[in-house]
Amino acid sequence: MTMSSWPWRLVCSACSTSQTPEGLPSVCPSCSAPWLVEYDELPAADRASQLAERRAGPEDRLAQIPWSMWRYRDWLPIRPGEDPVTLGEGLTPLLRVPALESRFGLARVWVKDESKNPTGSFKARGLAAAVTRAALAGVKAFTIPTAGNAGVALSAYAQRAGLPARVYAPRSTPPTLLEQIRVFGATLELVDGHIGDCGRRSRADAEATGAFDVSTLREPYRIEGKKTLGLELAEQLGWALPDAILYPAGGGTGLIGMWKAFDELRRAGWITDGSPRFYAVQSTGCAPVVRAFDNGAARTEPWPDPVTVASGLRVPSPFGGALMLRALRESGGGAIAVTDAALVAEQRELTASEGIDAAPEGGATVAALAELRARGVVAPGERVVIFNTGAGWLYR
Numbered sequence: 491m492t493m494s495s496w497p498w499r500l501v502c503s504a505c506s507t508s509q510t511p512e513g514l515p516s517v518c519p520s521c522s523a524p525w526l527v528e529y530d531e532l533p534a535a536d537r538a539s540q541l542a543e544r545r546a547g548p549e550d551r552l553a554q555i556p557w558s559m560w561r562y563r564d565w566l567p568i569r570p571g572e573d574p575v576t577l578g579e580g581l582t583p584l585l586r587v588p589a590l591e592s593r594f595g596l597a598r599v600w601v602k603d604e605s606k607n608p609t610g611s612f613k614a615r616g617l618a619a620a621v622t623r624a625a626l627a628g629v630k631a632f633t634i635p636t637a638g639n640a641g642v643a644l645s646a647y648a649q650r651a652g653l654p655a656r657v658y659a660p661r662s663t664p665p666t667l668l669e670q671i672r673v674f675g676a677t678l679e680l681v682d683g684h685i686g687d688c689g690r691r692s693r694a695d696a697e698a699t700g701a702f703d704v705s706t707l708r709e710p711y712r713i714e715g716k717k718t719l720g721l722e723l724a725e726q727l728g729w730a731l732p733d734a735i736l737y738p739a740g741g742g743t744g745l746i747g748m749w750k751a752f753d754e755l756r757r758a759g760w761i762t763d764g765s766p767r768f769y770a771v772q773s774t775g776c777a778p779v780v781r782a783f784d785n786g787a788a789r790t791e792p793w794p795d796p797v798t799v800a801s802g803l804r805v806p807s808p809f810g811g812a813l814m815l816r817a818l819r820e821s822g823g824g825a826i827a828v829t830d831a832a833l834v835a836e837q838r839e840l841t842a843s844e845g846i847d848a849a850p851e852g853g854a855t856v857a858a859l860a861e862l863r864a865r866g867v868v869a870p871g872e873r874v875v876i877f878n879t880g881a882g883w884l885y886r
Contacts, residue, residue, distance in 0.1 A: 498567055500525040500710055503813055511567070514627050514702055515710055524810060525710035526750065532758035533564045557581055559615055559718040565754065567623055567714050574622045575651045577608035579615050580718050584726040584875070589843040590856065594863045598873040600732075601840070602723065604880060605847055609670070611880030612719065613643035616743055619715030620704045621647040629653065631701040635688030637740060637801040638667035639880050644704060645674030656695060658688035663801055664885045684796050686807050706741035707810045716744040720751030723875060724761060732766050733872035734823070736858050738851035738879055739770035739779055740805035742814040749817035766875075767823035770814060771851075771858040773798035776806055777827040779814055784825070788812060799830050800850035802879060824867070828857040836860070841882060849885060852878030 500515055501508045504523035509515070515525055555561050559580025560568075568574055583603045590599045604612035617640065624632070632655040634644045641657035648655035655676040659668060660683060671678050681688045689705055696703035706712060724731060731752065737745045745768055755761045770779045776796035782789065790811030796804045808814065818825060837853025840846050848856075855876035862868045 497531065497569065498527050498529045501528045502526075511710075512627075514624060514629060516703070516708055524707040524713075524813065527567055527710050527714050529565075529754070532754055533760075534758045559618070559715065559722070562718055562721045565717070565721060565751075566619065567711055572622075572626060574618065575625055575647055576618055576622075577614065577646060577650060579607050579618050579715075581722065582606045584723065585844070585846065587840075587844050587846075590840075590859070594859060594868075595870050596863070596868070596874060597871050598732075599859075600875045601844070601846055601852070601878050602719070602875055603846055603878050604719075605849065605878060605882070609639070609643045609646045609674075610884050611639035611643065611849070612716070612744055612877075613639040613880075614646075615715040615718055616640075616712030616747075617643040617647045617704065617715070620709055620711045621651050621653075623711045624702050624704070624709070625651045625653065629702040631655065631699065632704055633692045633695045633699075633701040634658070634704050635685050635692040636663075636671075637685050637804055638663045639802060639884070640706070641676070641678075642667060642670045642674065642884075645671045645676035649675045656692075656701065658691045658695075660684055660688060660801075660804075666884050666886055667801070670884065685805055686792070705809070706743050707746075707813075713743050713747045713750065716747035717751040717754075718747075719744050720748035721755070723748070724752070724755055729761050731761060731763055732875045734767045734769060734868055734874045736769045736771055736855040736862075736874065736876040738800070738803060738854050738877060739772060739808075739814060739825075740802045740851075741808050742770065742779070742810045744877070744879070745770060746810055746813045746817055749821065765821050768818050768821045769823045769858060769862065770818055770825040771854045772825065772827045773800050773803045773833065773854065774827045774829050776804050777825075778806060778808065779811060779818075780825040780827045782811065782815055783818060788815065790815070800833060800854055801885070802849070802851045803854065826858045826861060828854050828861065832857040832860075837882065840878070846878055847882040848878045849880035849882050851880065852876075852882075
């Protein structure tokens with residue numbers, strides 16, 4: 491198959507290697523760094539005319555626009571005639587939060603509420619894209635390490651695709667998340683340790699059985715699904731990006747995906763303003779990105795003995811650490827760690843004051859905003875988006 495038969499190619503995030511996307515790509519064979527998807531053409535037509543076509547016209551045209559992240563299929567790794575594996579993921583609410591605006595003296599603050607996804611978290615986006623491409627390539631089974639939400643999402647999307655999945659999760663994962671994995675029909679293996687230990691078990695499983703490992707950034711398509719976070723934000727804000735984005739970063743795929751999305755939108759002429767500053771939010775009990783950023787390092791080092799109640803932040807050695815650091819620095823942003831006490835308090839406050847059923851990771855972004863505002867890093871007139879990446883009930 492020639493390069494021109496695919497509307498995208500795979501480019502290594504660390505070296506100049508590139509290849510066609512046939513089969514089941516994993517990592518760069520030259521340096522083992524993550525692949526990034528690079529499109530031969532981006533939708534560069536005038537955005538005003540494209541938006542007008544979406545907003546007006548015959549009913550059958552409007553009916554063809556999916557009310558899911560696949561409304562952006564021209565920006566996603568799916569070819570004409572292919573059908574995605576979907577449960578209606580994406581198009582989550584972007585909610586103004588007046589209580590936080592008043593409390594922090596900010597003009598505009600929004601919460602992007604990813605708890606409204608089919609499996610209760612932002613992981614639905616990435617796993618929908620990854621399972622779609624893997625199923626189209628003929629995969630027979632999946633394996634994944636998880637801190638909780640990714641395992642739930644893979645279980646659901648593998649079931650939707652009619653394929654088996656095996657999930658490796660720390661024994662300390664919240665019970666409700668573990669039960670959801672079982673409910674969706676995956677085989678659950680509990681591991682004494684953290685997600686890094688689960689990752690080793692998952693990769694061994696893939697090698698032994700031929701199952702496809704969809705670990706974070708060890709295949710190129712989860713990041714494309716997470717990229718839709720940025721595409722949605724841009725559309726929901728009228729193609730005028732915010733000044734700052736606070737994102738709870740464990741594996742960091744969503745942060746990297748948004749950074750990639752804004753670059754693609756800019757190159758296609760759909761946005762013309764500068765990029766938002768990205769702030770990676772972590773727990774003081776597991777903060778490899780914060781430590782690397784503060785030390786001026788180009789990559790993260792493993793965090794010893796990771797401990798935090800925010801299971802999605804308990805990622806001691808993120809495979810995408812170098813890409814996260816690059817996105818933070820290129821955007822002029824930063825990284826900040828908050829205590830578990832602070833993130834739990836803000837999780838409860840966000841739920842009580844705004845009615846948003848926040849996960850601990852969502853509480854972490856509020857705690858980080860409080861700290862950044864106190865330092866003067868975020869100014870009063872700025873427009874800020876913070877992320878609630880999952881449903882609070884999943885952690886109970």
